[in-house]
Amino acid sequence: MSSKASKEELVSWEGWQQHRDPDAGNDLVERYLPLVDYVIQRFMINLPKTVDKDDVRSLAYEGLLDAFDKFDIERGLKFETYASWRIKGAIIDGLRHSDWLPRSVRDKVKKIEQAYALLEQQNNQSVTDAEVSMYLGITVKELNKTVSEAALSAMISIDEAVNDDSESTGKHQLIQSGKEGSPEHHLSEQLIKEALMRAIERLPEKERIVIALSYYEELKLTEIAEVLGVSVSRISQLHSKAILRLQAAVLSVNEAY
Missing domain, CATH: 1.10.1740.10 (RNA polymerase sigma factor, region 2, helix turn helix motif)
Structure with missing residues (x-):
């Protein structure tokens, strides 16, 4: 309150x-x-x-x-x-x-997320749409179409609710674990925070701006579109790609840990 x-x-x-x-x-x-x-x-x-x-x-x-x-x-x-x-x-x-999102699209989103995780871990920098598309054997147009279709799926993957009575309900705010309070829990939490910080720093400029305006300035996507002078659908696409990259960073930590 x-x-x-x-x-x-x-x-x-x-x-x-x-x-x-x-x-x-x-x-x-x-x-x-x-x-x-x-x-x-x-x-x-x-x-x-x-x-x-x-x-x-x-x-x-x-x-x-x-x-x-x-x-x-x-x-x-x-x-x-x-x-x-x-x-x-x-x-x-x-x-x-x-189940508003078809399984076929979910599968495509998962493959894109895994591609971001693998390629960005290998290169230690953000990868382009062309690099991700080439790795997956699809066109850039197909990549963008899938990202647009699954915009909320990207949000759900990193912003998924935790069904408990705690005051924090986003998993980027709280890592739920039976080992909460243990050294392993704190180490995992710290590694994820560091991975997200690095991932945000190396986001392509436009994606980084969209994330900053959306989550730090708390602007709606329509407002961000006005600030950047582009369409709302383009902002939604940039937002979704950024979230997929950030989720890929978390995925890499979880797999390594």
């Missing part, structure tokens, strides 16, 4: 969490619906047109309600951050269960 929460908001939280007061619940929903809209906008830009926005909104709303139920107001955490991850997790789980 933000330290700037108003008295009225705190009263609503108390009414909802302690008494399940419908009026308090409605007040909280109204306060945080803009957060739901924000998360949906970031997801919809990456989704194929076949995915119904109303279905995504329903999943997002379920995530918000889940956050209301599981958020511990006494811990002094920022609800917006916690709820964002719950909303994202609900959308991702719902899309995964609906």
